Amino acid sequence: MDPKLASLLDEQYRLQIVGRTNRSNTILEYSVDLCVVEISKPSQNVLQYGLSGLILDYVLANSDVVWADLASGNSIALRQGKLFLEEHGLDPSRLRTYGFDVLPVDIEVIQHHITHWPKEYAETLLQQKYSPELHQCDILTVEFPESPDIVTCSESLFWTDDPLKIFTNAAKQAKVGATICMNRQSKAFYKAHDGSHSRLFQELIRRFDGLPGFDVRYYDSHAGLIVTKIDNCPMLDFGLILVDKQMSREGYVHTYVDA
Numbered sequence: 001m002d003p004k005l006a007s008l009l010d011e012q013y014r015l016q017i018v019g020r021t022n023r024s025n026t027i028l029e030y031s032v033d034l035c036v037v038e039i040s041k042p043s044q045n046v047l048q049y050g051l052s053g054l055i056l057d058y059v060l061a062n063s064d065v066v067w068a069d070l071a072s073g074n075s076i077a078l079r080q081g082k083l084f085l086e087e088h089g090l091d092p093s094r095l096r097t098y099g100f101d102v103l104p105v106d107i108e109v110i111q112h113h114i115t116h117w118p119k120e121y122a123e124t125l126l127q128q129k130y131s132p133e134l135h136q137c138d139i140l141t142v143e144f145p146e147s148p149d150i151v152t153c154s155e156s157l158f159w160t161d162d163p164l165k166i167f168t169n170a171a172k173q174a175k176v177g178a179t180i181c182m183n184r185q186s187k188a189f190y191k192a193h194d195g196s197h198s199r200l201f202q203e204l205i206r207r208f209d210g211l212p213g214f215d216v217r218y219y220d221s222h223a224g225l226i227v228t229k230i231d232n233c234p235m236l237d238f239g240l241i242l243v244d245k246q247m248s249r250e251g252y253v254h255t256y257v258d259a
């Protein structure tokens, strides 16, 4: 294994222990956390029908659709995306799902996580046909096997050394017309929040003001960002430099400066 990836992997294993996350968010949790539905503050810009509804829209408008989930954890949401289509009478293979994460999927964690779900649903979800194509890699530099229509990155931006670069790397490779949804932080990190995470989102949106090529559908510096890529934008070369990283009980606290 590439030494850089090996050290990232090692670091993430240690972080999983202190962070005690099960990396098993569902499509509903993705929808709420990524602000694809915003329950408490309805706004006309928010895609209030949820991530599954967004996927359905793309599938109805296109013959096939690609969903790339950055830091996909145990990839439950990706599995549910395909199952959702089948439940709506559509061929699940029309949605090609890709999960990118430095850590491998832990099937035992999935099984443990879904034991309280209706047995039939849980068994169905684990079937091979709902499985995404998984890539063990660094989401900062990942090269997508094919251009995505939907990109998600949930509860993961600030586990990495450059959250802005995750966005730019993915946005460059996404199709024109793609929706990119990213959120701020996991609930555990939220408690440890010192303001720097909100400032990062503010920074991201500041760059957008000068960036043609994206339609901002939703933005809240305390929550997340949803954009539609409307044009191929050549100016996606911004990033941050990590100057300090402290591991705490809740995870990392990062300090960044402009690149």
Ligand SMILES: C[S@@+](CC[C@H](N)C(=O)[O-])C[C@H]1O[C@@H](n2cnc3c(N)ncnc32)[C@H](O)[C@@H]1O
Residues within 6 Å of the ligand: 008, 012, 021, 022, 023, 024, 025, 026, 070, 071, 072, 073, 074, 100, 101, 102, 103, 137, 138, 139, 140, 153, 154, 155, 156, 159, 160, 161, 186
């Ligand atoms: C809080 S978990 C979120 C997982 C999933 N999105 C969910 O909501 O269930 C953070 C994930 O980010 C992954 N991760 C952190 N840094 C990464 C990196 N540089 N490249 C790839 N994956 C990374 C970790 O392995 C972990 O699975």
